[in-house]
Amino acid sequence: xxxxxxxxxxxxxxxxxCPICSGVLEDPLQAPVCEHAFxxxxxxxxISRQPTCPVDRQSVTSPQLRQVPRILRxxxxxxxxxxxxxxxxxxxxxxxxxxxxxxxxCEYNPKRPLPCEQGCGLIIPKDEFKDHNCVKELxxxxxxxxxxxxxxxxxxxxxxxxxxxxxxEMQLLKDFxxxxxxxxxxxxxxxxxxxxxxxxxWSNSLQRARVTRWGxxxxxPDEILQRMIKRTLTExxxxxxxxxxxMENCHERRWPPGLCSLETRxxxxxxxxxxxxxxxxxxxxVLVLYCDNAHMSEDMMVEPGLVMIFAHxxx
Amino acid sequence: xxxxAAQRIKREFKEVIKSEEVAKCAIKVELVxxxxxxxxxxxxxxxxxxxxxxxxxxxIKVPExxxxxxxxxxxxxxIWHPNISxxxxxxxxxxxxDQWAAAMTLRTVLLSLQALLSAAEPDxxxxxxxAKQYRENLEMFQITARHWxxxxxxxxxxxxxxxxxxxxxxxxxxxxHQARAALSSYNWDLERATEQLFS
Ligand SMILES: [Zn+2]
Ligand SMILES: [Zn+2]
Ligand SMILES: [Zn+2]
Ligand SMILES: [Zn+2]
Numbered sequence: 405x406x407x408x409x410x411x412x413x414x415x416x417x418x419x420x421x422c423p424i425c426s427g428v429l430e431d432p433l434q435a436p437v438c439e440h441a442f443x444x445x446x447x448x449x450x451i452s453r454q455p456t457c458p459v460d461r462q463s464v465t466s467p468q469l470r471q472v473p474r475i476l477r478x479x480x481x482x483x484x485x486x487x488x489x490x491x492x493x494x495x496x497x498x499x500x501x502x503x504x505x506x507x508x509x510c511e512y513n514p515k516r517p518l519p520c521e522q523g524c525g526l527i528i529p530k531d532e533f534k535d536h537n538c539v540k541e542l543x544x545x546x547x548x549x550x551x552x553x554x555x556x557x558x559x560x561x562x563x564x565x566x567x568x569x570x571x572x573e574m575q576l577l578k579d580f581x582x583x584x585x586x587x588x589x590x591x592x593x594x595x596x597x598x599x600x601x602x603x604x605x606w607s608n609s610l611q612r613a614r615v616t617r618w619g620x621x622x623x624x625p626d627e628i629l630q631r632m633i634k635r636t637l638t639e640x641x642x643x644x645x646x647x648x649x650x651m652e653n654c655h656e657r658r659w660p661p662g663l664c665s666l667e668t669r670x671x672x673x674x675x676x677x678x679x680x681x682x683x684x685x686x687x688x689x690v691l692v693l694y695c696d697n698a699h700m701s702e703d704m705m706v707e708p709g710l711v712m713i714f715a716h717x718x719x
Numbered sequence: 720x721x722x723x724a725a726q727r728i729k730r731e732f733k734e735v736i737k738s739e740e741v742a743k744c745a746i747k748v749e750l751v752x753x754x755x756x757x758x759x760x761x762x763x764x765x766x767x768x769x770x771x772x773x774x775x776x777x778x779i780k781v782p783e784x785x786x787x788x789x790x791x792x793x794x795x796x797x798i799w800h801p802n803i804s805x806x807x808x809x810x811x812x813x814x815x816x817d818q819w820a821a822a823m824t825l826r827t828v829l830l831s832l833q834a835l836l837s838a839a840e841p842d843x844x845x846x847x848x849x850a851k852q853y854r855e856n857l858e859m860f861q862i863t864a865r866h867w868x869x870x871x872x873x874x875x876x877x878x879x880x881x882x883x884x885x886x887x888x889x890x891x892x893x894x895x896h897q898a899r900a901a902l903s904s905y906n907w908d909l910e911r912a913t914e915q916l917f918s
Binding site for chain 2: 405408409423424425426427440446449450453456457458459460461
């Protein structure tokens, strides 16, 4: 809809008036043949009802509408108009083409968004300040946030359920593959690759650990200690197919030749620093996985890796 | 009322008031309420027609969607015309229906209605009885239209023959307008009008 005529200084030429709203043209467009000009919003609304020129009823469709000539746009932009907020006290008179820029910053705009300085700090339209109550606004805000949180919580629960379902399904698939690989050699290769990938992914998700005192190594951990470590490994997401083997390898009887006796351990002390170790959270223990330690010599590693338990000295 | 409709009507109202037709007393428009949703129009019966000398009042209702939809216009003054209902005052005129265009104004509407009084379109009737009379007995139509103009619109031509026949029916206890409508419909044949009224 165009600008009200009585907002302009001086006479406005009839040519600049929209025949539909009888205001001064806003974003004007013209019909192709007869060249009658209208506000964009006015003519769009009319054409949605009837594809004709509202003045002479010649057929016109939306895509046929075009820009008005530059001369007409220049005439429009030079008109002087008062501010939209004149009734709220703004006395500015502007050229039509700078009106929108002024409205952005007009101090008299009753809807100008301002931050509340009574405490809540919310951005609200100026004219709503008189009925504004920080506590009430914040309570409403908390309420909506609470609702959002509940929605998220529900979503999380649904996702968890979904993940559990998928885990179960994956377990079934793995069992299926395990059964298949016994009878089918190519399936065995795929299954092996998948298991290797799984270990690699798990290893990448773990934090590095540094052993400061290799001398604290416990080479013959007792049953209780072993059970504790095993539970922790399960909680860490250890792939089940290596869990038992890993736990077996926490005792010197299963360690590689370079570690299996006090004597060999003494001889290879200098190589300990080269191990890539992963943290076992909350425990004085590290994981030395085979996939992380391909650089170590043959007699210092076993598959799928070692669990080293210490009396102290882990960072 | 939507801004655009109010802005338009305010301006059109001024346009009519300033127009030369008002200067010649041919058309007139008045506000009925402050919100510009309802107006009262007035048109003078055109010269050399049975409506000459009469003043016809129109009810003009401006819809919320004006000017994208036409105003709703109806004759308040009773009139005998093929395109206007002699009972309700409803008008059959294309620009008030599917031929409306958003750039048309109250002034164009009033002038079009005046033109309709000058040139009836009996092939597109609103009142079938009047249209039939117009087609089959133009002289009788003109007598009737002039009589109605005299009685309801202040026209100058008194028709004592018509008045006498109506008086006869009124004496029999028939309401005056009902008597006039019946006589008008039966080409002022008193016998047939009586028959119809008492059947
Ligand atoms: Zn046009
Ligand atoms: Zn417009
Ligand atoms: Zn301003
Ligand atoms: Zn506040």
